[in-house]
Amino acid sequence: MSYDNRCIAVFDSGIGGLTVVRELMNRLPHEDIIYFGDTARVPYGIKSSETVTRFARETCDFLLQFNPKIIVVACNTASAAALPTLQETLPVPCIGVVEPGAREAVLQGRGGTIAVIATEATINSDAYRRAMKRFDENARVVQKPCPLFVPIAEEGRSSSDAITMAVARDYLEPLVRLDPNVLVMGCTHYPLLRSAIGQVVGDGVKLIDSGEQTARTVIAELTQRSALNDTKCEGKLTCYVSDNPQRFRELGQRFLNKTIVDVTWISPEQFFAVSQANSA
């Protein structure tokens, strides 16, 4: 067995990807993690596939300076739009959140209807349906964009808030009438509203957290490559953002479920200088 003590790099358009980091930290407590949140250009969920792909490539160029052993695209929109491009061009393995969530949904769905909720851009990309069809060509998939869930989670409204519940019912009741077996939370913000979503869809519908499934996939990938960390020290989380480190620190704690100590603002000059040097 060999080891690899390089870091795991994770990125998202903003803070949502911290729910994936939370799952990674719970399962791999000794790994160092570098996180980048593109908070100057957040959200990606209402932007075109071309623009999101460009943002994702620029971010990966930035992250490569940290010599990561793997890059995790902890953003459904970026995974849906850019993953094939990133996997073709990056010198390290790159894992997105769509494929792990889609695979688990097909497994748990057992041939029944699969519901997917996500941002406008992720739904428009049809990435979940396409991934599910690769695992099971007969998969029946129904999809619904839920654009208010992101700002509701960022505003700090909990699952017990009346607005959260009203919006959840408005989005999800039409889906429930289609009688799905499973519901994929295809946006890294949505696990914060898990309880509200669960209340509306009921116990008969299994909730799949794409971020959680992604953490499992990362572990499998690193194990297969004998690339887990062999230190016994607590892993370190270092965060970089393109804007507003203070807001990231405050909001991020709810997503990570612990205090965020180390957040550094990266200016456009720093961001693009590295990106240009890497792509030169």
Next chain:
Amino acid sequence: MSYDNRCIAVFDSGIGGLTVVRELMNRLPHEDIIYFGDTARVPYGIKSSETVTRFARETCDFLLQFNPKIIVVACNTASAAALPTLQETLPVPCIGVVEPGAREAVLQGRGGTIAVIATEATINSDAYRRAMKRFDENARVVQKPCPLFVPIAEEGRSSSDAITMAVARDYLEPLVRLDPNVLVMGCTHYPLLRSAIGQVVGDGVKLIDSGEQTARTVIAELTQRSALNDTKCEGKLTCYVSDNPQRFRELGQRFLNKTIVDVTWISPEQFFAVSQANSA
């Protein structure tokens, strides 16, 4: 009397500024208008003042190529963060939406309490309160960020939608208890929800649309400079966006209240090429 047939340039982080364009077109039907929506980086309302100022300067550099006679910052967040910088550095007059809305609120408020609703960034900047204090140092101002109103308007929910009304009550009922005379809609998206807002605050509270006041200020400025257009032809609206022209065209019609014909996507290369040439 002299005339000036150059265009009026208007910009916003996205589509909200079209409510200001609508007011301009209603009042100045012969003027040509160039609009830029920074849809690749929208929204500005959750970003830092430094980042918003940089975005606004880059956009003005882009707009200067059209040789405008005036630039209208049809975005409350950008007006709050960047207007003094823009006014100092631009070679043409530059008008924001905060000052006109603040002035009208002080006039209509007649010494009573003034309520302001806007994005997180606009409220944090305290720009409305500061502007109101310049007009009346005793002005009593209460402010409230309403972050869900923008995605609700963009999702196409009307004022009669149950979610819209629930959110409006949630945000505005605590403000109503402070007994304001006037309420400033300090975000260019909010006029789309005017009816819901009006229902919650009641007839006793005057609603001020900062965009509408800005259109009046633009007319006054152009009249004073003898810079109105003297053609009798219908003015032309030309729109540029940094992402997703199709989404802009579809959503924008509700904001403009008419069909948008001419929308061109500007690539980052085009955007920054002009910006660098101008600032060189």
